[in-house]
Amino acid sequence: MQDKIPLGLNRTGLKASPLIAKDLLEVMDLQDSTPMPAIDATALRLAYREQAETVGSVPPPTNLKGMLGATKEAVMGHKLHVFLDKLGERAAFERTGVRLYDAMLTKLKDADPDLLPPGLSPAAVREIRDDEATHFALVADAIERLGGDATTQTPCADVAGVQGQGLTQVMNDPRTTTSQALNTLLAAELIDVASWELLIELADGFGQDEMVSQFNHALARELEHEQRVRGWLSSALAQNALGRDAGTMPQ
Template sequence: MHQRDITLGSNRTGMKASPIDAGELMEAMELQDQLRTSTHEAGAGIDADTLRSDYRAEAEPVGSVPPPTNLRGMFGSAAQALAGNKLHVLLDKLGERAAYERSGTRLYDAAILKMSSETALPKGMTLAALQEIRDEEAAHFAMLSDAIEKLGGDPTTQTPCADVTGVQSMGLFQVMSDPRTTVAQALQTLLSAELIDVASWELLIQLIEGFGQDELAERFAAALAAENRHEATVRGWLATALEESAHLGGSE
């Protein structure tokens, strides 16, 4: 059996665990809805939706892309501008992918650490295979950093989209680093990351083809093929883990 698995226990989070309290909760929610409606109709106070709208109207963008810092970047940006393209948009998305691949490398580092403490892994899954995927994620980060450099950008810059993807990735790390999560839950986390990775590489390839960067498009296509392979591998491990967890004797 796996060291940690889903069990039956004293979970009391559901409303049906306490019908009396559930009724009182529903009454309180109805009163809140009535109060919110009456306050909105009367124009008194500031409700949450109005407050959020005000924040959105006043908010600045999530960072910016710095101008090129070398002649190559300046000439490249000018040439793309003459062709009707905005190089800084491409650099922003390249920065996003670089940040995500760096985060993916760290996510697999955390997964390897987690899985190494398990007494048994799903059939067909090995730490060596996890390490191989981790190393490919690191190679993708290096390739993206090189691409940014060749286009005249600074690969150490945290672009707006890189900032956003960093925030999005926080939940994945929280699940992976939680000592209570199971092997299957960790694999579900990796699968979520890989699904985002595949879709994002597809979109980046479409974007970069419009900038006439055929060589980069070919390199990125190879990265996409690797990510598709990662997704299929993790999906297979997760399916096996669920089968072993759901059926008696499945992990023997």
């Protein structure tokens, strides 16, 4: 695995080619002085929005208990399907989390343990990966307990899946470094923490005390994940940018 960003012939910046840069700036000036009938991207997007439907829907409860629960909540002005949609989203993102850490385990297979940040090991990564899998099962169980179908791809689950594609792509790119992978995992963990916090508020609003307790436990684990990944990234950056020896860095 590549662990260091090399100095090289990157020619993407304007200053790498002053002559071409001059031409480019001249074209930009020309465009400013003679505006072309360019496509109005905003108008185009608004036109699409007028015709667009939502990203899927949430199916009604699949059993009598779920139907009764939804009816009871509706009497209080609560919309159970919104809660089920967010639970579906959490399940989707936790599943993505498992894939992200699986990809990290693959990256670590050919890494030199002496060059890794202190504490970063396959065992530590597997522990977090297994937490994400446990969280997925916890959310799936919560959906079923509310009378939903845990195999449903809800609208928010669909959106979370698309969001996760970028993260998964970076993790599975053979060129990405340890630091870039850790940065990607940190983004996922920050989403995890905020999303569990929001889900706990919703579960509390629906009076689901047992879920609140279980979700708080999951949140505590996610906070630990975030701290650990952030620490590994901090050490990796100090090693790469400041030349500090991995063995002498604080954990």
